[in-house]
Amino acid sequence: MLDFLMKDLKILWRDRSELLIIFLMPFVLMTILGFALNGVMSGSPGVITIDVAIVEKDQHEEGIQQFNEAVSSQSIPTQAQEALMQAAQQLSPNALLKNLINEELSDIVTLTEMTEDEANQQLAEQEIDTVLLIPEDFTYDTLQNMLLGEEVTSTITIRKGEHAHFESDIFQNIMEQFTDTMTVESAVAKVSGRGDSSDVEIESFVQEETVTDRDSVSSMEYYTIGMAVMFAFFISATMASKAYTEVNQQVVDRMMLTGIHPIYFLLGKGAAVIIMAVIQINILFILSTFILQSFQPFSLSIWLTTLLVTLCYATTIGAIGSLLVALTIKYGSNSISDAFAGGFVSVLALLGGSFIPTDGFPAIFQTIGNWTPNGMALRSYMLANQGMPIDSIVPYLFSLLAIAVVIFSISIMIFPQRRSK
Amino acid sequence: MLETHDLRKAFKKKVAVDDVNLYLKEGESVGLLGPNGAGKSTLISMISTLVKPTSGIVTWNGQDIIKQPNHIRPILGVVPQEIALYKELSAYENVKFFGKIYRLRGKKLEEKIQEVLELVGLKDRQKEVVNNYSGGMQRRINLAVALLHEPEILIMDEPTVGIDPQSRNYILEMVKKLNEEKGITVLYTSHYMEEVEKLCDRIYIMDHGKVIATGTKDELTGILSSEETIQLELDQSPQIFKKLLEEQENVLKVTEWEKGLTLIVSKNNRKLAHIFQLAEQEKVSIISVDVKVPSLEDVFLHLTGRRLRD
Numbered sequence: 070m071l072d073f074l075m076k077d078l079k080i081l082w083r084d085r086s087e088l089l090i091i092f093l094m095p096f097v098l099m100t101i102l103g104f105a106l107n108g109v110m111s112g113s114p115g116v117i118t119i120d121v122a123i124v125e126k127d128q129h130e131e132g133i134q135q136f137n138e139a140v141s142s143q144s145i146p147t148q149a150q151e152a153l154m155q156a157a158q159q160l161s162p163n164a165l166l167k168n169l170i171n172e173e174l175s176d177i178v179t180l181t182e183m184t185e186d187e188a189n190q191q192l193a194e195q196e197i198d199t200v201l202l203i204p205e206d207f208t209y210d211t212l213q214n215m216l217l218g219e220e221v222t223s224t225i226t227i228r229k230g231e232h233a234h235f236e237s238d239i240f241q242n243i244m245e246q247f248t249d250t251m252t253v254e255s256a257v258a259k260v261s262g263r264g265d266s267s268d269v270e271i272e273s274f275v276q277e278e279t280v281t282d283r284d285s286v287s288s289m290e291y292y293t294i295g296m297a298v299m300f301a302f303f304i305s306a307t308m309a310s311k312a313y314t315e316v317n318q319q320v321v322d323r324m325m326l327t328g329i330h331p332i333y334f335l336l337g338k339g340a341a342v343i344i345m346a347v348i349q350i351n352i353l354f355i356l357s358t359f360i361l362q363s364f365q366p367f368s369l370s371i372w373l374t375t376l377l378v379t380l381c382y383a384t385t386i387g388a389i390g391s392l393l394v395a396l397t398i399k400y401g402s403n404s405i406s407d408a409f410a411g412g413f414v415s416v417l418a419l420l421g422g423s424f425i426p427t428d429g430f431p432a433i434f435q436t437i438g439n440w441t442p443n444g445m446a447l448r449s450y451m452l453a454n455q456g457m458p459i460d461s462i463v464p465y466l467f468s469l470l471a472i473a474v475v476i477f478s479i480s481i482m483i484f485p486q487r488r489s490k
Numbered sequence: 491m492l493e494t495h496d497l498r499k500a501f502k503k504k505v506a507v508d509d510v511n512l513y514l515k516e517g518e519s520v521g522l523l524g525p526n527g528a529g530k531s532t533l534i535s536m537i538s539t540l541v542k543p544t545s546g547i548v549t550w551n552g553q554d555i556i557k558q559p560n561h562i563r564p565i566l567g568v569v570p571q572e573i574a575l576y577k578e579l580s581a582y583e584n585v586k587f588f589g590k591i592y593r594l595r596g597k598k599l600e601e602k603i604q605e606v607l608e609l610v611g612l613k614d615r616q617k618e619v620v621n622n623y624s625g626g627m628q629r630r631i632n633l634a635v636a637l638l639h640e641p642e643i644l645i646m647d648e649p650t651v652g653i654d655p656q657s658r659n660y661i662l663e664m665v666k667k668l669n670e671e672k673g674i675t676v677l678y679t680s681h682y683m684e685e686v687e688k689l690c691d692r693i694y695i696m697d698h699g700k701v702i703a704t705g706t707k708d709e710l711t712g713i714l715s716s717e718e719t720i721q722l723e724l725d726q727s728p729q730i731f732k733k734l735l736e737e738q739e740n741v742l743k744v745t746e747w748e749k750g751l752t753l754i755v756s757k758n759n760r761k762l763a764h765i766f767q768l769a770e771q772e773k774v775s776i777i778s779v780d781v782k783v784p785s786l787e788d789v790f791l792h793l794t795g796r797r798l799r800d
């Protein structure tokens with residue numbers, strides 16, 4: 070397989086002009102498109118929207134009241150008692166949670182308050198993506214846990230919609246982060262003996278926005294990612310057209326005659342596509358960062374997450390490449406990869422949100438878009454870029470890899486033993 | 491022994507190979523001769539397991555190699571009609587790549603590479619990119635790659651098409667040596683008479699997908715033993731003259747060529763004088779007359795009424 074890979078890379082390397090086009094074209098086009106559409110889009114484009122129904126069973130005020138009573142009954146100094154009560158007021162887990170969702174996650178999450186029955190019905194009707202159940206005594210139990218170190222647990226329930234499993238997963242991840250920080254917070258509170266560090270923990274998972282004119286930069290950022298995921302497809306097509314030359318020049322005949330298993334040939338092609346795609350996407354991101362300054366300030370964790378997304382997406386692109394190669398060889402024609410590059414990519418790009426965010430699309434298109442590899446990659450990049458924890462991206466990455474495995478297996482199955490014509 | 495039985499390949503509009511029977515004994519050198527579109531490439535692609543026949547079978551030592559192509563693939567050396575090389579890579583890189591997928595490794599690989607490059611006479615220029623080679627050199631590398639894994643049967647599809655006489659002779663000599671000294675079985679496709687005459691023990695002549703004649707060179711030219719070919723170079727378009735000639739009983743066949751007419755006449759009954767007489771009568775002046783011993787070209791002409799190459 071390495072032999073095939075090295076051969077393909079060597080051949081690509083010797084055609085510098087083509088290489089230059091592959092690597093720089095996306096940047097050029099993206100710059101043009103980004104500037105052209107800059108005015109069209111206002112606000113930061115929400116790639117992911119999670120519609121959440123919140124079912125409130127907690128009695129917030131009563132909870133605090135109850136907590137205060139519990140504190141009063143404890144045999145600790147009055148001063149400490151007052152500090153704890155004040156902390157409870159400030160911490161107010163319920164408010165904290167809603168604050169988190171309504172303000173920090175407003176780009177992604179829309180929260181609607183409902184009764185449990187309403188919520189369940191809407192979930193069934195796919196009006197909403199997920200239901201968040203705040204249990205009875207949430208405030209009271211959480212405060213006890215956090216400030217008094219009592220071993221009471223209060224469980225937030227998330228009811229996920231089948232139709233929106235990605236969204237639900239992401240939301241679940243965010244909520245898990247939240248409850249984790251609450252516990253961390255409680256540890257901090259206990260050590261310091263004060264309960265007023267409540268504003269610290271939100272930052273730990275929602276990036277502070279430091280870019281001042283984010284709105285205008287944002288559309289650039291969006292297009293950079295949109296173009297990156299779209300242009301990667303063309304590398305697959307390029308590789309297929311190389312394979313077409315190999316068919317025409319009867320080099321493929323030669324390979325078949327050696328009796329070598331096609332998996333090596335396809336793996337070589339796939340790996341070459343992966344490498345090219347990784348380079349292409351990184352060049353695009355780096356140029357955008359330095360020339361257009363379209364990305365937020367550098368942060369190692371964001372950069373690493375982004376790289377991980379790139380690797381997974383490139384793997385899918387590599388598999389698509391090997392599929393196109395196999396089809397090209399099977400039918401001895403490059404019309405399939407031409408059709409892919411000439412039309413199908415645009416459709417995928419549109420559905421996946423490369424050109425405009427898919428929010429405004431009919432639900433069915435949004436669903437399809439969510440399942441396109443580029444759509445998933447785009448969402449992953451956006452989440453990574455917003456500093457979301459890696460857990461929230463993992464479902465996408467697994468899906469990308471799963472798609473890659475399936476597509477690659479298909480390409481092995483259709484690779485012919487003989488010439489097609 | 492490699493054999494085909496009623497081998498046939500039909501494409502949508504055309505029967506490219508029409509029930510061909512041929513065989514190839516070990517150590518033999520066999521020529522496959524035919525004009526463009528005769529079906530040579532299609533036939534040998536089926537023999538080399540690259541194309542599935544519409545019907546008929548190919549066997550090697552009794553084994554069906556259509557069902558089991560892997561029985562024969564390892565001992566086949568196939569030289570495609572196209573330059574089946576990576577033009578962006580050097581000769582060395584090409585040979586090495588194919589050597590590797592033939593699972594040659596390390597020292598053995600390096601030795602084989604140098605051996606075949608030496609054989610085709612390109613050892614000195616192995617580092618150059620194939621694109622920069624002349625047609626003849628490309629053909630030679632094309633051949634070199636097919637020899638890497640020491641095949642027992644070498645199948646060549648017009649390995650000398652469109653190249654300079656020097657490279658052509660080089661390749662011919664090389665193939666002759668491989669056949670005679672190493673005992674490699676050769677199936678050589680061409681539309682050059684001279685090559686096949688020089689190189690091959692036996693010859694199949696194909697036209698329109700069919701084998702129309704087969705045998706040794708002598709056997710084939712024997713078909714014409716009772717006939718002779720007279721080639722006339724004329725100064726003008728000879729339609730009426732041609733008609734008149736066709737009416738002569740000793741003239742068996744009249745065909746046109748660029749500069750005049752070719753006649754096939756019964757031996758010992760040339761009646762050249764009579765032909766001159768007719769020419770004078772028609773005011774056609776004969777520039778030259780050539781009476782020829784039959785060649786394979788003439789055999790082809792005789793069998794099909796056409797020349798091998800237009």
Ligand SMILES: Nc1ncnc2c1ncn2[C@@H]1O[C@H](COP(=O)(O)OP(=O)(O)OP(=O)(O)O)[C@@H](O)[C@H]1O
Pocket residue numbers: 490501502504505506524525526527528529530531532533571681
């Ligand atoms: N894949 C194909 N599809 C349809 N027709 C084909 C195909 N391959 C060959 N043919 C037809 O079959 C006939 C025989 O072709 P083939 O290439 O075998 O001839 P050839 O003797 O090798 O000719 P040449 O000297 O030009 O190489 C031709 O008429 C050709 O057009």
Ligand SMILES: [Mg+2]
Pocket residue numbers: 530531532571647648
């Ligand atoms: Mg041919």
